[in-house]
Amino acid sequence: MSTTPSHSASHGAATQPWSGLRVVDEGGLCTAYATRLWAALGAEVVVLEPPGGHPYRQLPPFAPGTTAPEGSLWWASFGQNKRSVVAEANSELAVELRRRADVVLVEPGPDERRAVLERTPDNVLVAVTPFGLRGPRANWQGSDLVAWAASGLSYVTGFPDRPPVALAKLNFAAHVTAMVAVGGAMVALRARKATGGGQLVDVSMQQANAMLSPEAGVPLVLDDGVHRSRSGNRRTVSRPFGLYPCADGFVSIIIVQPAHWNNLAAWMAEATGMDAVLEPAFVDLATRWEASEFIDATTEMLTMPLTKHELFVEGQRRNIPITPVNTVADLAVDPHLEAAGFWREGDHPVVGPHRHPGAPFTGAEGWWHWSRAPLLDEHRHDVASRWDIPDTALA
Amino acid sequence: MDAGSRPFDGLRVVELSIAIAAPSCGRMLAYFGADVMKLESQQHPDVARLFGSAWARTPELAAVFTDTSPYLPEMNANKRSVGLNLKSPAALAAAKALIANADVFLTNYSTPAVTDLGLDADTLRALNPRLIYAALPAFGSDPDRPYYEFISWGPNQAPLVGLDEVTGFPDQEPAGVAAFAPPDYFAGLHAFFGLMTALEHRDRTGEGCWLDLSQFEITVSALGPYALDQQLSGEVVTRSGNRVGWYAPQGVYRCTGEDRWVAVTVQDDGAWRALAGVLDGSGALAADASLATMAGRHAAHDRLDELLGAWTATRSPEQAAAELQEAGVAAHAVHSPETQLTDLQLTEYGWYQARPSFRFPDGDLLGSCAMHLAGTPGRWDRGAPSMGEHTADALTEVAGLDAEAIGDLVDAGAAFLPTAPDLKLHRPYEHVLRFLGLQEDAR
Numbered sequence: 001m002s003t004t005p006s007h008s009a010s011h012g013a014a015t016q017p018w019s020g021l022r023v024v025d026e027g028g029l030c031t032a033y034a035t036r037l038w039a040a041l042g043a044e045v046v047v048l049e050p051p052g053g054h055p056y057r058q059l060p061p062f063a064p065g066t067t068a069p070e071g072s073l074w075w076a077s078f079g080q081n082k083r084s085v086v087a088e089a090n091s092e093l094a095v096e097l098r099r100r101a102d103v104v105l106v107e108p109g110p111d112e113r114r115a116v117l118e119r120t121p122d123n124v125l126v127a128v129t130p131f132g133l134r135g136p137r138a139n140w141q142g143s144d145l146v147a148w149a150a151s152g153l154s155y156v157t158g159f160p161d162r163p164p165v166a167l168a169k170l171n172f173a174a175h176v177t178a179m180v181a182v183g184g185a186m187v188a189l190r191a192r193k194a195t196g197g198g199q200l201v202d203v204s205m206q207q208a209n210a211m212l213s214p215e216a217g218v219p220l221v222l223d224d225g226v227h228r229s230r231s232g233n234r235r236t237v238s239r240p241f242g243l244y245p246c247a248d249g250f251v252s253i254i255i256v257q258p259a260h261w262n263n264l265a266a267w268m269a270e271a272t273g274m275d276a277v278l279e280p281a282f283v284d285l286a287t288r289w290e291a292s293e294f295i296d297a298t299t300e301m302l303t304m305p306l307t308k309h310e311l312f313v314e315g316q317r318r319n320i321p322i323t324p325v326n327t328v329a330d331l332a333v334d335p336h337l338e339a340a341g342f343w344r345e346g347d348h349p350v351v352g353p354h355r356h357p358g359a360p361f362t363g364a365e366g367w368w369h370w371s372r373a374p375l376l377d378e379h380r381h382d383v384a385s386r387w388d389i390p391d392t393a394l395a
Numbered sequence: 396m397d398a399g400s401r402p403f404d405g406l407r408v409v410e411l412s413i414a415i416a417a418p419s420c421g422r423m424l425a426y427f428g429a430d431v432m433k434l435e436s437q438q439h440p441d442v443a444r445l446f447g448s449a450w451a452r453t454p455e456l457a458a459v460f461t462d463t464s465p466y467l468p469e470m471n472a473n474k475r476s477v478g479l480n481l482k483s484p485a486a487l488a489a490a491k492a493l494i495a496n497a498d499v500f501l502t503n504y505s506t507p508a509v510t511d512l513g514l515d516a517d518t519l520r521a522l523n524p525r526l527i528y529a530a531l532p533a534f535g536s537d538p539d540r541p542y543y544e545f546i547s548w549g550p551n552q553a554p555l556v557g558l559d560e561v562t563g564f565p566d567q568e569p570a571g572v573a574a575f576a577p578p579d580y581f582a583g584l585h586a587f588f589g590l591m592t593a594l595e596h597r598d599r600t601g602e603g604c605w606l607d608l609s610q611f612e613i614t615v616s617a618l619g620p621y622a623l624d625q626q627l628s629g630e631v632v633t634r635s636g637n638r639v640g641w642y643a644p645q646g647v648y649r650c651t652g653e654d655r656w657v658a659v660t661v662q663d664d665g666a667w668r669a670l671a672g673v674l675d676g677s678g679a680l681a682a683d684a685s686l687a688t689m690a691g692r693h694a695a696h697d698r699l700d701e702l703l704g705a706w707t708a709t710r711s712p713e714q715a716a717a718e719l720q721e722a723g724v725a726a727h728a729v730h731s732p733e734t735q736l737t738d739l740q741l742t743e744y745g746w747y748q749a750r751p752s753f754r755f756p757d758g759d760l761l762g763s764c765a766m767h768l769a770g771t772p773g774r775w776d777r778g779a780p781s782m783g784e785h786t787a788d789a790l791t792e793v794a795g796l797d798a799e800a801i802g803d804l805v806d807a808g809a810a811f812l813p814t815a816p817d818l819k820l821h822r823p824y825e826h827v828l829r830f831l832g833l834q835e836d837a838r
Binding site (some may be wrong): 191 | 535548554564580593594621626632658662738761
């Protein structure tokens with residue numbers, strides 16, 4: 001068991017579902033989100049960092065007054081619960097670590113992909129690439145933005161008179177890919193219980209994010225022959241259906257069910273005096289779509305004087321699906337997250353004390369344990385001794 | 396394992412689900428061999444069924460309309476459909492007989508809704524202590540939390556969890572993620588991750604567990620770096636078009652053709668030199684010291700966008716991406732649904748497949764699963780089930796009912812079988828699938 005200060009005494013305790021599992025994470029942006037969760041559930045995740053450090057160590061934003069390699073808030077967040085060992089990819093240390101791991105995750109560069117594809121690994125080897133290990137574009141380069149473009153998600157996101165946009169600033173495509181990569185590793189581990197053997201798991205950013213594309217829609221477009229593109233922040237199916245401005249920002253109002261419409265119409269009539277919205281014909285989605293201008297204008301008469309929080313709470317009290325367009329500042333003081341104990345107190349020798357997201361879901365008692373992101377190479381000797389790495393490999 | 400066997404062979408899952416979040420998780424389990432039995436009701440069909448298909452809005456097809464939505468194979472391929480009108484006590488008893496013999500109960504009904512039905516976690520875990528009860532309500536299962544009774548579904552989770560605020564251009568209102576619901580799929584992936592963990596937990600302890608997957612917390616957990624930035628620096632992350640603080644230039648640029656675009660990311664200084672060489676054969680751009688670093692290129696981003704946009708404007712997205720990738724710059728066409736269907740990489744991996752189903756015996760289109768296991772691959776055996784297609788089979792094999800008991804349930808309206816079993820359908824685009832080699836020519 002680890003005695004290093006970055007891990008709580010209970011790390012690896014038998015109560016944790018993945019305790020005893022050894023994972024070597026050589027991935028970059030596309031594995032970190034999910035290996036952080038895996039490590040919090042007991043897997044021993046060793047981040048095998050190149051001498052310059054993990055790519056997330058270089059990404060802004062940084063904690064005030066800090067720099068790489070320890071100050072990046074990406075690293076402080078997604079390096080959590082893991083251990084750090086620095087080694088060149090082809091060093092003896094790297095080879096010995098991989099050999100002892102149950103799972104190795106890699107993001108091979110363009111020139112390395114063919115070799116990975118041809119390997120028959122003894123353990124579970126997860127290879128994450130922009131477009132997959134095989135095929136005519138296997139050696140293409142990628143990014144979060146490129147993944148959204150290639151998976152059909154960008155085309156339908158944005159305003160029709162502006163370029164398509166993505167969630168690139170959140171690295172969201174990378175996090176989706178990470179969940180698919182670790183999910184695939186977990187399936188391979190279940191298979192290993194039956195076969196006793198390892199295998200290669202081939203995961204691409206393009207396909208991981210194409211799993212989010214059904215609504216953007218190839219089968220949909222083929223079926224009804226209606227081309228779909230960007231429609232701004234309201235969907236072209238009915239009204240109200242999307243974002244509406246209010247006193248301090250925006251709220252989302254999405255009405256499909258008749259009961260929800262009736263509740264909203266009653267509120268609109270009450271607040272604006274526009275009794276015309278109570279017309280029974282407006283219960284029909286298509287009728288409201290035809291009367292978009294009127295419905296949108298009346299909706300905005302309701303929303304403009306109120307704050308997003310007022311609209312959220314009073315709307316929900318009236319059983320109307322209204323949600324606020326939240327910022328991270330709103331989420332930091334959100335009463336539900338507070339009551340859920342979602343934010344956890346953390347500390348880090350460089351970043352300092354902070355609150356970080358805790359468990360995204362709950363399972364059995366004692367599953368989750370949290371510890372700070374490791375300093376560069378912090379666990380070199382600790383891991384080497386517990387994994388029985390020969391001294392020669394540490395030279 | 397035998398050839399053709401899969402990692403989840405023998406795993407039984409009972410799914411009570413709507414739309415995307417839980418179904419997308421159950422579908423991955425079914426891809427790897429789990430027997431996923433989706434409970435379906437005629438009184439309250441899954442909203443994905445209610446969309447139907449535009450061409451099926453005819454009196455002749457009214458009886459099978461709820462089998463026609465193109466969303467169905469996208470969400471429910473490989474699953475079995477068990478028709479039980481759960482408000483009936485006899486149907487509820489049959490559902491519980493399935494769950495008593497299942498490994499997993501997977502639902503994204505709200506907690507009050509499953510409680511009203513008598514399928515809450517306490518009841519089912521008492522019935523089957525080895526059961527893994529996985530619930531994905533919007534705001535979790537704790538009635539003491541402030542939003543417990545609030546209503547939210549896919550499209551208005553994205554604004555709630557902070558995704559819409561950061562989507563769009565800084566000079567405009569948020570574009571939001573309006574056309575699809577990332578939090579739904581993200582929740583489905585976390586449910587899958589949670590179920591794999593719960594199976595491991597059960598292997599070690601012999602005990603089932605209750606996975607409470609609040610969709611709200613799940614997506615907020617991806618905002619960690621910016622949550623820390625807000626606390627420590629007071630910075631509130633907002634939209635920035637397609638620009639990020641660590642690559643420059645990066646953007647989506649107009650190409651030849653109607654509404655056609657290419658996405659480009661200059662991932663490091665080497666890629667910049669490569670791009671500069673492509674844009675300016677004279678070498679002057681590559682030699683400009685002010686652009687040699689990422690910080691310098693950020694400062695000049697507007698000018699670089701103009702240069703790059705002028706270059707892409709004379710090329711198709713495919714040509715622009717190929718030229719840039721050849722030089723070592725990350726780029727790809729922005730796929731529309733039409734171009735995505737014939738994507739070379741997706742085709743290489745058999746992403747779009749036509750699989751037969753009860754209602755579409757010649758094949759129905761589905762997108763695959765991104766987890767490619769070389770040794771124990773998943774596969775798609777069939778498209779989406781017809782409503783009630785497997786009622787008799789599942790109640791016989793899993794719940795242990797005999798034919799007479801099942802007949803009684805059907806006669807009483809507690810269970811149901813497929814409507815119009817002889818009515819078979821064809822998608823209006825089968826010629827496209829044959830052209831692409833996704834479907835055999837049955838003529």
